[in-house]
Amino acid sequence: MNLSAKKDSNTPKSQADLIFEAQQRKELQFKANVALSWAVLIIILLFLFSGQNFLGIKTIKLDTTFIRDNLVFIAGGLGETIKISLLSIALATFLALLAALGRLSTFPPIYAISTFYVSLIRGTPLYLQIFFFFLALPQLGIILPGLWAGVIALGLNYGAYMSEIFRAGLSSVGKGQREAAIALGMTPGQTMRRIVLPQALRFAIPPTGNEFIAMTKDSALVSATGFVHELMWRSTKVGRAQFHNLEALIMAAMFYWAMTLLLSYLQSRIEARLSKGDR
Amino acid sequence: MVPIVKISNLDKYFGRLHVLKNISLEVMPREVVCLIGRSGSGKSTLLRCINFLETPSRGTIEVDGVKVEGNEKGKLNRELVHEVRLRTGMVFQEFNLFPHMSVLENVIEGPVMVKNMDRDKAIALAEKNLNHVDMLWKKDEYPMRLSGGQKQRVAIARALTMEPKVMLFDEPTSALDPELIGEVLTVMKKLALDGMTMLVVTHEMGFAKDVADRVIVMGDGELIEDAKPSDLFNNPQDPRTKALIDRYRSGEQ
Numbered sequence: 099m100n101l102s103a104k105k106d107s108n109t110p111k112s113q114a115d116l117i118f119e120a121q122q123r124k125e126l127q128f129k130a131n132v133a134l135s136w137a138v139l140i141i142i143l144l145f146l147f148s149g150q151n152f153l154g155i156k157t158i159k160l161d162t163t164f165i166r167d168n169l170v171f172i173a174g175g176l177g178e179t180i181k182i183s184l185l186s187i188a189l190a191t192f193l194a195l196l197a198a199l200g201r202l203s204t205f206p207p208i209y210a211i212s213t214f215y216v217s218l219i220r221g222t223p224l225y226l227q228i229f230f231f232f233l234a235l236p237q238l239g240i241i242l243p244g245l246w247a248g249v250i251a252l253g254l255n256y257g258a259y260m261s262e263i264f265r266a267g268l269s270s271v272g273k274g275q276r277e278a279a280i281a282l283g284m285t286p287g288q289t290m291r292r293i294v295l296p297q298a299l300r301f302a303i304p305p306t307g308n309e310f311i312a313m314t315k316d317s318a319l320v321s322a323t324g325f326v327h328e329l330m331w332r333s334t335k336v337g338r339a340q341f342h343n344l345e346a347l348i349m350a351a352m353f354y355w356a357m358t359l360l361l362s363y364l365q366s367r368i369e370a371r372l373s374k375g376d377r
Numbered sequence: 378m379v380p381i382v383k384i385s386n387l388d389k390y391f392g393r394l395h396v397l398k399n400i401s402l403e404v405m406p407r408e409v410v411c412l413i414g415r416s417g418s419g420k421s422t423l424l425r426c427i428n429f430l431e432t433p434s435r436g437t438i439e440v441d442g443v444k445v446e447g448n449e450k451g452k453l454n455r456e457l458v459h460e461v462r463l464r465t466g467m468v469f470q471e472f473n474l475f476p477h478m479s480v481l482e483n484v485i486e487g488p489v490m491v492k493n494m495d496r497d498k499a500i501a502l503a504e505k506n507l508n509h510v511d512m513l514w515k516k517d518e519y520p521m522r523l524s525g526g527q528k529q530r531v532a533i534a535r536a537l538t539m540e541p542k543v544m545l546f547d548e549p550t551s552a553l554d555p556e557l558i559g560e561v562l563t564v565m566k567k568l569a570l571d572g573m574t575m576l577v578v579t580h581e582m583g584f585a586k587d588v589a590d591r592v593i594v595m596g597d598g599e600l601i602e603d604a605k606p607s608d609l610f611n612n613p614q615d616p617r618t619k620a621l622i623d624r625y626r627s628g629e630q
Contacts, residue, residue: 277430278473278532282487282539283462292490296477 147348164342165349171336172349175329176357182248182328183314189253190260190313191306197257198264199290212261219258225319227251232323244325252320256313263305267298303372307365314357318350329353380439381406381574382427382543387436387447389422389598396422398598400436404543409575411585411606413621414595420578423595424545427576428465429458440464441542463491466536470548472528474520474535480507481516484535491539499538506534510564526557530564537568544568546577562588582625586610594618 111119145152149159193215200212219227232247242250271294279289321331329350337346380403389397396419404410412420425431426447427438433447443460445453474483484503488494494502507513510530520528529549536544546565550558562584569575569588579585585592586606594602594615601615613619 272471272473274469274471274473275475278467278469278475281428281430281462281465281467282535283459283491284487288490292486293475297475300477 158344160345160348161342164340164345168336168346169349172329172332172346173353175327175332175350176353178245178326178328179314179317179330179357182245182252182317182320182326183310185245185249186252186256186317187306187310187313189249190256190309193253193257194260194264197261198268201261201265202268216258216261219255224251224255224316225322227255228319228322232325244320244323247323248317248320248326252313252316256309256316260306260309263302263309264298267300267302268294270301271297300372304365304369307361307368311358311361311365314361315354318354378405380404381441382576383437383439384423384427385437385439387423387426387438388434389419389426389431390434396598397426397433400598400600402593402600402603404574404576406542406574407572408590409569409573409588410577411589411592412576412578412595413580413582413585413592414601415617415621418595419598420595421547424547424576424578427543427545428462428467429453430467463539464542465545466539466541466543467545468529468532468536468547468549470551472520472525472532472552474528474532476520479517479519480512480523480531483520483531484538487535487539502540503534503538506537507531509537509567510534524557525553526560529553529561533561533564533568543574543576546575546579548578548580550579550581582610582622594621 145157147158147160150157197212197215200208203209203212228248228251231242231251232244235242235247275293275297276289279293284292317328318330320326321328321334324331333346333350334343337343382402382404384400384402387397387400388395400423402423412424414420422431426433427440429438429445432451432453434449434451435447437444437446438461439445440461441464443457443464445457445461447453474480475486478486481500481503484507485494485496485499488499488502489496504513504516507516510533512527512530512534515523515527515531520531523531533544533549549565550561553561558581562581565575565577565584566588577584577589589606592602592604592606592609593600594609594617596615596617602609602613602618604614609618610622613622
């Protein structure tokens with residue numbers, strides 16, 4: 099931009115410069131219009147919940163006293179939500195990696211375990227799985243604290259889905275890479291650890307970020323057990339008790355949305371860094 | 378003198394396809410042997426059998442006194458195969474540098490991981506070999522930032538740093554832009570002059586003519602001619618060799 103500005107004053111612009119500038123103007127204009135439209139949508143949303151009567155339109159009135167009184171209580175669930183999500187994604191990543199490696203195995207039982215796990219978990223609802231670990235296991239004498247039942251259920255579930263990400267990552271590493279390592283005399287273990295995995299994981303980082311963002315929202319399902327006091331549980335508790343479900347759920351929604359925006363921003367930063375990295 | 382590579386009665390099948398037919402071949406220490414032939418003649422497969430990237434279906438392969446018997450089931454003695462791989466260095470058509478490692482890391486990976494070489498010692502050796510292929514100045518770059526010719530020279534240094542007895546080259550210049558072929562061939566000539574034993578699968582007839590001690594022509598999974606380059610180029614015996622050389626000559630003009 100600076101360069102072209104300098105050019106303005108003395109030399110005449112070339113055809114290429116003009117076309118390039120026109121393209122840039124078009125792109126900027128598009129971005130500005132999108133931002134403007136977002137602003138309008140947010141204003142409309144705020145207006146709809148303002149409780150004002152405007153030109154005969156009756157808008158929704160939220161109980162601000164309720165919001166003020168319960169803000170701290172509901173926000174107190176953020177930590178728990180983040181904790182569940184972090185623990186679950188760690189478990190899911192570990193399981194996904196094992197399942198993906200299992201799919202590469204030429205030993206039939208290992209291959210079978212991996213496909214069996216993915217099939218069973220993907221064939222049943224997450225909601226059911228959470229209840230299974232929380233409500234069904236106690237019948238067998240296994241009593242898991244609510245948090246751990248949730249983490250295990252979410253981890254197992256996301257692990258099965260994420261195993262596909264890792265499988266794609268592993269198959270993105272060309273055959274030539276393995277051959278080069280083998281020709282150097284590296285063992286299969288060394289080849290996997292030193293050559294294949296580092297490249298596969300790099301490939302898998304952005305989609306894993308997407309899964310993590312999705313998981314922060316699915317962690318709300320764990321509230322169903324009633325023993326994990328995360329965002330969703332807290333908002334339904336106070337909402338039901340005082341019959342202010344509207345306010346309570348909107349508050350929780352805003353917290354989830356804010357969290358997602360923040361995580362998406364962080365992820366785009368990581369992706370940008372990876373793509374310009376020294377590959 | 379004892380041959381450093383000795384292949385006896387080697388057969389290789391890909392499924393039902395018989396790609397190498399009862400091949401026997403000896404290479405003496407310090408010899409430079411070029412394998413030429415049309416694509417699909419089995420020359421790359423033969424080269425890849427020497428370090429067991431392909432499993433021989435029958436026959437024996439002996440490298441520097443380590444003898445491995447091929448068999449139909451494809452079960453090879455793992456330790457012996459490892460010994461053979463330690464004695465052979467390989468350079469691939471597609472370079473196959475490790476993209477997540479710098480040039481120097483690429484070159485020391487083998488010695489450090491496979492030979493448990495002291496890191497400092499490996500670095501010293503790697504720098505010596507990188508210097509030999511004139512790539513020391515790029516030692517901290519990542520492969521992505523190198524040209525094809527530079528990548529291939531690093532790949533040669535990587536193989537050399539394992540201190541192999543025999544170097545195997547699988548069409549080392551076929552993936553390169555024409556103007557980059559020369560720098561790789563120059564490095565290979567240098568290696569030949571150093572006395573390295575080399576087996577080179579190539580389409581570069583000029584290189585075969587000028588540098589090789591022997592040129593072997595392959596066709597349909599068999600060795601159809603094995604001669605000194607001067608004899609082969611001036612007086613080819615087999616019509617297939619003749620066709621190959623005629624095509625090269627017409628391309629040269």
